[in-house]
Amino acid sequence: MTYWPSVVVATPAHSGLAGPLTYRSEQPLAAGNLVRVPLGAREVLGIVWSCPSDPPADCSEEQLRPVSAVLDGLMPLGDGWRQLVAFAARYYQRGLGEMALSVLPPALRDLDNTQLARRLKRLAKVNGSAACPETPVSRPQASAEQQQVLDALGTLDRPALLYGSTGSGKTEVYLRATEQVLQDDPAAQVLVLVPEINLTPQLEERFRQRFEPRHGSAALVSLHSGMTPAQRLQAWLAAHAGTARIVLGTRMAIFASLPGLRLIVVDEEHDPSYKSQEGARYSARDLAVYRAKVESDRGPHPCRVILGSATPSLESWHAAEQGRYRRLAMPGRIGGGELPRLRLVDMNHQPKGATLSPPLLAAMEERIARGEQCLVLLNRRGYAPVLSCDACAWKSQCPHCSAFQVFHKLDRTLRCHHCGFTRRVPRACPDCGNLDIAPIGRGTEQIEEQLAGLLSQAVRPDGTPARVARMDADTTRTKGSLEQQLQALHEGEVDVLVGTQMVAKGHDFRRITLVAGLNVDAALFASDYRAPERLFALLMQAAGRAGRDAGHSGHSEMWVQTWHPTHPLFAALKKHDYPAFAAEQLAEREAAAMPPFGYQALLRADARTQDAAQAYLNGVADAAADLPGRDEVTLYPAVPLPIQRVANVERAQMLVESHSRQALQRFLWAWQPLLLQGRSLPEARGLIRFAVDVDPLAV
Known part of the structure; x- marks a missing residue:
């Protein structure tokens, strides 16, 4: 008897083959079985979604290719798992096969029955x-x-x-x-x-x-x-x-x-x-x-x-x-420990050009002398965000992105944190030959260097000098380095830890009694409406690293250096009053119909030119004028992304808003065929890809 399994394979939504494909099988297959099937000239892994015994009405038996193999060593993927994947594909506007296969382990996609049996035998031995x-x-x-x-x-x-x-x-x-x-x-x-x-x-x-x-x-x-x-x-x-x-x-x-x-x-x-x-x-x-x-x-x-x-x-x-x-x-x-007290340092009253205020340095020296630890938070890695020439205004612009290359002093490189392009620091300005090129701004690498100098006279209880360490994506890149750094901190081998947001959440540091936040003002007036929420969470989480040992909590502190000490965010932070902060933010969001009181999606386009990316977005928006439910959504004009070029690819986006989640979903699904057709627009020539981002975190 012949069966006609519907199999999902890794075909993206924009390919036009987002749903299951029908194959032929001489044996019944359970939904959730993993199979190997032909797709074009290749043989790929697929997942059986259903297996009817009746042939499809729209094609003959000769047109359908047979299933190549069944990975019968594995029990089928369960109904709940398939329901989860189907929902995720539908809600986030992706192809079913693209979603289902992308969440499986990459190594599983190339296994045959013999290789799979070997791994299952090894697993049984371990168990x-x-x-x-x-x-x-x-x-x-x-x-x-x-x-x-x-x-x-x-x-x-x-x-x-x-x-x-x-x-x-x-x-x-x-x-x-x-x-x-x-x-x-x-x-x-x-x-x-x-x-x-x-x-x-x-x-x-x-x-x-x-x-x-x-x-x-x-x-x-x-x-x-x-x-x-x-x-x-x-x-x-x-x-x-x-x-x-x-x-x-x-x-x-x-x-x-x-x-x-x-x-x-x-x-x-x-x-x-x-x-x-x-x-x-x-x-x-x-x-x-x-x-x-x-x-x-x-x-x-x-x-x-x-x-x-x-x-x-x-x-x-x-x-x-x-x-x-x-x-x-x-x-x-x-243990009845207290939350750390907030100390706001008004940078308007500190020495000009000071990166770390004198009161903060004095407090850190005091902690080190008592054998306690300090945490300095700066959410920017590298030595400086940019190198600049005062003579001709040259800056270390990435040649492939609309962003600056970050100066890393340790290995004397300029690195783009977006595309990864790296080059050596030039001896002189590439444009005018000026030898006096200087870093602008500060990163964790520079703060670590400055603290080592500023705290050179600070001593631990045993009379040894204070030790400063850094923890960010650069210092934890190699295998096992993160565990080693955390062990050193727990064992008291580090007195001051400088780090990015990766050190601010989840860690249980028992001896830290002082946390300092540097350069926090950038998020206070950002264009992203979520920026205050992120900043408040980051500072609260960072503060939570201090005083976790009840024996030290009575004098634990969170120091925040700011040029705007009267900002309402700091008033809520000082009281550790998240409910008050949330109430204020939710009232603002409701007044502006922003999430969670409104619903959003972004249509993003990548192209060889910015004009082509925006032309595609505006073109598919015009084509959606007569779609059902169009009156329930708002389409804003296409704009470049904040960093509009990455790896020589121009990027643009269009915001889609609605008062109803269901209305937004209905519109997006009705829009999908037009998004596919829009690739053939003459003015959109040069389009590389498009993607829909439902419930975006950055607008």
């Missing part, structure tokens, strides 16, 4: 050797606030927004909630999401200490882009088989195949890193809420989701205000 008898594990006593939250989680009927101050013990809540789920159901699985790879080592260590003695080392796997293809495949197979009880990962892990999923934790749920900015631009936080609902509707056991943060996103806070989420608060710190 067998890792098994161990149940071992009791010591754990700290839960605080009253933690216990109240855990009791509420047991009866939860909607997503939980865990609003806990920094140092309140949110991680212990995650651990105990995970423990309860695994105890109640021997087949249950838990997914824990973190915003960035650098947060995984510390959290993984906490989870391993708690669960490895009882469940074995194979019960927990990590899943993120920093792993090798072989490691990612092994972790994915363990999760898919159900042998990995806990999966810890970044946003990509939301698409892990977890047949026994019962709990999803999204730590630091406010973090913009949960929104992908390339390819399928999905939000892992929002998909976590959707996936929990799907899993709860499908099975006999509920799947709960916990969104945790000291500074929740305004979207989540608003959802809790409306009652769609249940807000669970933990305002106190473990």
Whole structure:
């Protein structure tokens, strides 16, 4: 008997083949089976979406190509996983096959049955050797606030927004909630999401200490882009088989195949890193809420989701205000520690040209003398953002981007942080030959150098000089470097740590009592309406690194250098009053019909010229005049992106707004055929690609 499986393959939406393709098979195939099928001259991996026994009416049997092979060593991908992928593809305006295949491990796409069997055998061997008898594990006593939250989680009927101050013990809540789920159901699985790879080592260590003695080392796997293809495949197979009880990962892990999923934790749920900015631009936080609902509707056991943060996103806070989420608060710190006091340094009253104010330096010396640690936050890596010539106004412009190359003094290079182009620092100005070219602005590399000089007389309690270190994307590039730097900080080998935002969230630094924020004013008056929210969250999170040890919390401080000390944001920050800040921001957003009170999408176009990119956008906007629901959306004129050229590609965008999420989605789907046809517009010649970004984070 012949069957006619519908198979999704990796075809992008703009190819015109966004849906499943029909093939021929001599055996019935289950939905979710992985198969190898011919596509053009290639053989590719596909996923069976359905397998009817009736032939399609629009083509003959001879026209359909047979399935080449079935990867029968793997159980089919579950209904819940396929429903999640289908929703993500539909909501974020991507091809179904593009979405489904892009979230599978890359190494899986090239395997045949023999190779797959070898890896499954290896996985079984690892699981067998890792098994161990149940071992009791010591754990700290839960605080009253933690216990109240855990009791509420047991009866939860909607997503939980865990609003806990920094140092309140949110991680212990995650651990105990995970423990309860695994105890109640021997087949249950838990997914824990973190915003960035650098947060995984510390959290993984906490989870391993708690669960490895009882469940074995194979019960927990990590899943993120920093792993090798072989490691990612092994972790994915363990999760898919159900042998990995806990999966810890970044946003990509939301698409892990977890047949026994019962709990999803999204730590630091406010973090913009949960929104992908390339390819399928999905939000892992929002998909976590959707996936929990799907899993709860499908099975006999509920799947709960916990969104945790000291500074929740305004979207989540608003959802809790409306009652769609249940807000669970933990305002106190473990051990009764106090939140750090805010000290605003008015830079208008400091010495001209001072990067670090004298009072701040004096406070740092005092901390170092007591054996305490300091954290200096500057969200800009490199030595200086730009090199400049005073004689002719030359600047270190990237030849391939509309951005400046950043000066890195350590290796004497100019690097573009957008396209990666690197060159040596010129000995003289390339335009006029002037030898006096100088850096403008400051990055973490320069602050580290200046602090080493300014604190050269500061001494530790043992009489040794103070030690300054830096942690950013440059110093943590090599494998294992992040773990080494964190270990050095925890062991007290570093007195002052200079870093970007990567050091401001999630880390448990016990001896830091002073945090300083430099150059924070850039976000106060930015054109992006989300900038104040991001700045407030960053400063609150950074402040939370101080005073986490109750013995030091009484004199922990957050110093912020600013030219605008009377700005309302600092008034809320001084009181650690996130609810007041959120209320003010939500009122402004409501008045302007901005998210979460309005809904947005961006249509982006990349082309060889800016004219072609904008011509394409304006052309497809004109063509949409008669689409159903056009009167419910607003299309703004095309404009260049803030950085309009990257790697010699010109970029433009068009904002689409609506008062209704459903109306926006209906319009975008009706618009898709016109977006494909728009590539043939004569004035859009030179168009390279287009993409739709639903719920964008940067407008």
